[in-house]
Amino acid sequence: MRLIVSLFPSGRRLPADIGELLSDVLVRDGVPLNLYCGRRGVCGKCFVEILSGEVPPGDESERDLAREKNLGLGRHRLACRLRVQGDLVVRVPEQALIPRARILTRGRGREIPLDPMVRKVAVRSVRPDLQSPRALLDGLKAGLGLSALRVVPEALFEAAGVLSEALESDSPVTAVLGAGDELRGVERGNTSSRLFGLAVDLGTTTVAADLVDLGTGTVIKTAGGLNGQSVFGADVVSRITAAFKDMSRAAALRAAVLASINGLILELSRESGVDPGEIYETVVAGNTAMSHLFLGLPVDGLAVAPFAGVFTAAPPLPADRTGLKINPLGRVYLSPNLQSFVGGDVAAGLVATDLAARPGNVLFVDLGTNGELVLKTDRTMMSTSTAAGPAFEAASISCGLPAEDGAVERAVLRDDGTIVLETIGGGPARGVCGTGLVDLIAAFLRRGDLAPDGRILRLEKRLAAAPDLFLTASDIREFQLAAAAVKTGIRMLLEAAALNIEDLNEILVAGAFGARLDVENAAAVGLLPRLPGDRVKFVGNTSLEGARALLLSSRERLRAESLPRVIRHLPLAQNEAFQNIFIKELPFKPWPPDEAPQAPRKEDS
Structure with a gap:
C-alpha cells in the first residue's frame, strides 16, 4: 500500500x-x-x-x-x-535545507599563453572537377592547406551535408579543428569568432564554471551553485560510502552532479547569449572521488587501503559520452589526479600558482574536508592528504553554516572583553562559517574561556558567541581534530624533506576557506605555522583558475600531465608516526612556539 x-x-x-x-x-x-x-x-x-x-x-x-x-x-x-x-x-x-553558499570563483591570476586545444578556421573548399574528382573532405583539406586531416567519425555525417550545400551556394564553411588537425565538425558560413570553452571547478560542496572565449581568452560569464550530490552527504567519505558496491547509488550520484553542471551551462547560456552548441571544449577539475563519480567510474578502490583510483590522467572524452550538454562533438578533459586522494583540483591549483617554478621551499595547502598538501623544495616535490573532516566548512558544527548571509565570518576580541561579530550580508548572526569558527576559538583562547587542550573553562559547558549562538565541547573537538590533522600532515612533509618550519619561503593557501581566513588567528589556534612578513599568501580558487589555464593552453596541459610523474606521494594512513604526532598536535598552540609570551591581539574599543 x-x-x-x-x-x-x-x-x-x-x-x-x-x-x-x-x-x-x-x-x-x-x-x-x-x-x-x-x-x-x-x-x-x-x-x-x-x-x-x-x-x-x-x-x-x-x-x-x-x-x-x-x-x-x-x-x-x-x-x-x-x-x-x-x-x-x-x-x-x-x-x-541545503543552504545557498557564497562561492569563490576567482584566483589571483597569472598570464597564460593562448593556445587552446580547439580552433576554428573559415575556408572555402576546393571544388571537385572532371580532372580531379576529389571527395568533399579532400576538398576541405586542400582549402585548409593541410597535408592530412583526421576526421572524427561523428563529424563525417555532419560534414557531408554542410560541404555539399556550401559548394552549391559557393559559400564558406568553418572547420572546427582539434589537436593534430582532428576535424571535429563543419559549420555553415563563417563562425570563426564563435568558439567557446568551459572551465569547471567540481568541488565536493559547490560547483563553479567560467564560460571562456577561446579566441581571446576572455571570461564571458561565471556561474556557481551547490553540488547536487550534497543530498548524499556533505563530505567525500559520505559520497564514496554511498556509491561503494552500489551501482544504483553511484548512478544517482553521477546524475546529480551532471544536473548541477548542466544547470550552470544553461544559466551561462541564457545570460551570455552563447548557445551550448558553440562550446567545444570543457575542462573539469575536481578531487579524485569527484572526477570518478562524474564519469560514473567505481570508487570502490578509494574506500579501502591503499586508496587507489581507476585512473590518474584520462584522455579527452567526447562530450556526448560524459553527459555534458555542450556540442556533442566537443571534448571534455579532466585535470589529472596526482595520487590517491590528491586529485585534479590540486593539480589545477599547482598549474594556477606555477608552484614548480616558484623559488625556494613552498607549501601549497588546500583546506577542505580532505586537507591536501604539496611541498615543493629545490630538490623535490611531495604531496599528501589528511582527513581533516568538515569542520573548516563548519558543516559538522552544531551552529555551523556555509558562507551565506547571516553566517559569522569574523570575530574580534575587544579591550573590554566583548566579542564583536561580523556576518556575511551584515544581518543578524544565524550561525558560524569556517573562518568565523577560527576567529571565535582564537578569541575564546585569548579571553581565557578555553584551555589550550580544548577544555571549556566556564561553568556552563558551552561558549556564547551571541545570545542564541553557542559553541559546544563537541564543536571545539571537531575543530581540534581537523587542525591537528593538517598540522600533522605539514610536519610529516617537512620531516620527509629534512626541513624546519622556518625554512618555508611561502605558504600558499587555496580555496574559499583560505580566502577569508585571518592569518594571525589561524596561527594563534595552531592551524597554520607562524612565519614572518608576507610568507603566507591566499591564492583564491586555484582549482577554477587552473582549469581555465588547462582550457586555454596546450602547454599547461602537458605540464599538468607531468605532475604525477614528478611528485612523490607520502601516504599517512599506514605511517606509524602519524598517530603519535597527531596526538601531540591536538592542543591549540602556536608553532613554532613563542620564545616569550605575546600580548593578545585585540581591537581598540
Whole structure:
C-alpha cells in the first residue's frame, strides 16, 4: 500500500512506501534536504516537524540532538532516521535545507599563453572537377592547406551535408579543428569568432564554471551553485560510502552532479547569449572521488587501503559520452589526479600558482574536508592528504553554516572583553562559517574561556558567541581534530624533506576557506605555522583558475600531465608516526612556539 507524505504549507503530496526513510521520500521529490552526515543521524541537520500522523519516539541520541537545537521533543524528528509507517503531514524548515553558499570563483591570476586545444578556421573548399574528382573532405583539406586531416567519425555525417550545400551556394564553411588537425565538425558560413570553452571547478560542496572565449581568452560569464550530490552527504567519505558496491547509488550520484553542471551551462547560456552548441571544449577539475563519480567510474578502490583510483590522467572524452550538454562533438578533459586522494583540483591549483617554478621551499595547502598538501623544495616535490573532516566548512558544527548571509565570518576580541561579530550580508548572526569558527576559538583562547587542550573553562559547558549562538565541547573537538590533522600532515612533509618550519619561503593557501581566513588567528589556534612578513599568501580558487589555464593552453596541459610523474606521494594512513604526532598536535598552540609570551591581539574599543 502506498502512503502519502504531504508537505506543509505547499500541499505537495509525495508517495511513499511503508518503512521507507522520510529523507528518501523528500529527496526523491527534489527537496534539497541537508543530509550532511550521509543519513547516519549524527549531524542533526535534517530535523523536520511532523504536523500530523503517528510517529514512534526517537532514540536517546536523537533526543539529545533535538535538545541541543531547542526543538520540541514530541513532533521534531530526523528525516534520515524516521521510517514512514502511515500518512504524514510534514513541515520542512529552512534550517533543514541545503543552504545557498557564497562561492569563490576567482584566483589571483597569472598570464597564460593562448593556445587552446580547439580552433576554428573559415575556408572555402576546393571544388571537385572532371580532372580531379576529389571527395568533399579532400576538398576541405586542400582549402585548409593541410597535408592530412583526421576526421572524427561523428563529424563525417555532419560534414557531408554542410560541404555539399556550401559548394552549391559557393559559400564558406568553418572547420572546427582539434589537436593534430582532428576535424571535429563543419559549420555553415563563417563562425570563426564563435568558439567557446568551459572551465569547471567540481568541488565536493559547490560547483563553479567560467564560460571562456577561446579566441581571446576572455571570461564571458561565471556561474556557481551547490553540488547536487550534497543530498548524499556533505563530505567525500559520505559520497564514496554511498556509491561503494552500489551501482544504483553511484548512478544517482553521477546524475546529480551532471544536473548541477548542466544547470550552470544553461544559466551561462541564457545570460551570455552563447548557445551550448558553440562550446567545444570543457575542462573539469575536481578531487579524485569527484572526477570518478562524474564519469560514473567505481570508487570502490578509494574506500579501502591503499586508496587507489581507476585512473590518474584520462584522455579527452567526447562530450556526448560524459553527459555534458555542450556540442556533442566537443571534448571534455579532466585535470589529472596526482595520487590517491590528491586529485585534479590540486593539480589545477599547482598549474594556477606555477608552484614548480616558484623559488625556494613552498607549501601549497588546500583546506577542505580532505586537507591536501604539496611541498615543493629545490630538490623535490611531495604531496599528501589528511582527513581533516568538515569542520573548516563548519558543516559538522552544531551552529555551523556555509558562507551565506547571516553566517559569522569574523570575530574580534575587544579591550573590554566583548566579542564583536561580523556576518556575511551584515544581518543578524544565524550561525558560524569556517573562518568565523577560527576567529571565535582564537578569541575564546585569548579571553581565557578555553584551555589550550580544548577544555571549556566556564561553568556552563558551552561558549556564547551571541545570545542564541553557542559553541559546544563537541564543536571545539571537531575543530581540534581537523587542525591537528593538517598540522600533522605539514610536519610529516617537512620531516620527509629534512626541513624546519622556518625554512618555508611561502605558504600558499587555496580555496574559499583560505580566502577569508585571518592569518594571525589561524596561527594563534595552531592551524597554520607562524612565519614572518608576507610568507603566507591566499591564492583564491586555484582549482577554477587552473582549469581555465588547462582550457586555454596546450602547454599547461602537458605540464599538468607531468605532475604525477614528478611528485612523490607520502601516504599517512599506514605511517606509524602519524598517530603519535597527531596526538601531540591536538592542543591549540602556536608553532613554532613563542620564545616569550605575546600580548593578545585585540581591537581598540
